[in-house]
Amino acid sequence: MTDLTPITALGADKPAKQQFGPLRISENPAAALASLALRRGASRPMPMGLELPGPGKWAAGHGVAAFWTGPDQWMIEAENRAIEDFAADLTAHAAGCSITEQTDGWTVFEIVSESGDAPIRAMMEKLVNLDVAAFGPGSATRTGLHHMSVFLIRRSGDRLAIMTMRSTASELWHVLEETAKGLG
């Protein structure tokens, strides 16, 4: 069999991780992702027992998390399960729904603040044209960031995840790096 060497979305052999003042930005290659869409007229499932969130929201529990991506559509995240066939497992828990594997199609960067929510809010104000005050913990949305299409997830007051398509991961890392440096 061909001997392949796995690399991360940024082309390295280890996930990126860097500290900028109070902010720690790290690439999260371990999260499995799958999208879930309802068929017409179908009722909303509770995959793995998780209640799927409403528009603009993110919810976690039962070992998975989900955020709303559009009418009757969600993205389901499973921490540390990127090497498994998560979509197959999810299909078994959401009968009749359309499930599509998304792991590695997206690159997730986790931003964690060591001094409360102020640095996270400052980052968001620099990066995206959203109402930061209204984007509290449990919010998630898709928006434009430097002409890239990204998802933002406010996991908690001091944590923000930004994900982009894998092909634009290095551009997003560059933007995050420059912005975080500028805040210091």
Added chain:
Amino acid sequence: MLIPHPLLGLRDAQEFTYLGDARLIERPDGMAEGAEAAFADYVYLRDNPAGVHRELWFHEQGDRSWLVVTRDTVTHEILGAELARDVALRGKGGAA
């Protein structure tokens, strides 16, 4: 310009792309009598009002839904927005 998305609230118009007159939803029946004339009108004829206009906007960098936005083309005031899916279903007499 901010567009009041019916599900997500006020969103920057830069997240959207514009298609045009919302009458594009009312596609004629291609098998009906006089379909050729109906399609000629559908494809080529547009009202171009100076005033209140209903238009299709796509939330491309967002939840990817189509909206019908009512906008005053003179003042750029946005008077309302609803999901194009609801408008289309209402047009067909179905439940939204």
